[in-house]
Amino acid sequence: MTYCLRIADMVENERPRERLLAHGAKVLATAELIAILLGTGQGAGKLSAVGLGQYILQELGQHQRDPLTVLREVSAAELMQINGIGPAKATAILAAIELGKRAFHSRPGEQTRIDSPAVAAATLSQDLMWQGQERFAVLLLDTKNRLLGTQVITIGTATETLAPPREIFREVIRQGATKLIVAHNHPSGNLEPSPEDIELTRQLLRGALLLGIPLLDHLILGDGNYQSLREITSLWEEHPQGD
Incomplete structure (x- = not known):
């Protein structure tokens, strides 16, 4: 053309x-x-x-x-x-x-209140949205869902990354957060969760219940869009977080 x-x-x-x-x-x-x-x-x-x-x-x-x-x-x-x-x-x-x-990116440290998946996705956009490799990150929140900070936990290849639950919760506890949202990107732009994404979310929800640190959502970002697993799955009904 x-x-x-x-x-x-x-x-x-x-x-x-x-x-x-x-x-x-x-x-x-x-x-x-x-x-x-x-x-x-x-x-x-x-x-x-x-x-x-x-x-x-x-x-x-x-x-x-x-x-x-x-x-x-x-x-x-x-x-x-x-x-x-x-x-x-x-x-x-x-x-x-x-x-x-x-x-497009909400800066940590401004006491941003994370009250929707859209706000969470915007806050993580710079770290995750346009990256060529998969990254797994966590939003650290206080009791009123105010942003304490963000942390990239792992960086993988162009197609996969690993995020052991113990690494995620170790960072949450170290930072003194009382709630969290996790997120990772799909460089392909396909926002459908994989079976591994679903299983990891299930493990994190169980761990959150044991630790008394509610997991509010798991987001998938890519190519300018996002997907909230809380909105499209029944995982939070299976593992209520009391948030």
Whole structure:
């Protein structure tokens, strides 16, 4: 697919900045968002800013790759290999990507109250959401479900990780938490729990009952989405946590 065909068709009042001001950022295409970051396009045949944004997506999408997936972890060196992208434009793009990640991620230490799976997933996004390897992490909470901190317990391969219950609860006790939420990522983006995920959750629920430290949920994150095992399984009915 060629990304540079309709640039000349854009009228003055439909340029990216004007469209954002009139309609909000959500209506803009990815190329238009990049165009706002870059300003006036140079190089790559002297394209307009939108044309350059589309050209960047085209280059990142080579070999049937998803441009946005590549963009999330792209380096400055990779960006500067694209004709028309120098240090200034590369750093602007990377800064915007990092700012977006941080805005999506709730920072520990702000006494965030974890009152839903969505809030828990957002809090763990930076540690888990876009990682290429499976990671297993825990959210450490106080009696009022306020965030005490997060901890990555184990890092596995691209397809599997191990999280022994004793390691998880050791960290919970060491940090003085009174409740916890566990989570891991599926780099494939498939959020369906595996039989191993279900069995580990069952073991953790039993351990939580014995220790008197309620396990509130087990989340699976990947590719911008999440799944709550508490919402889709009957495990918490089988092992009530008294939370």
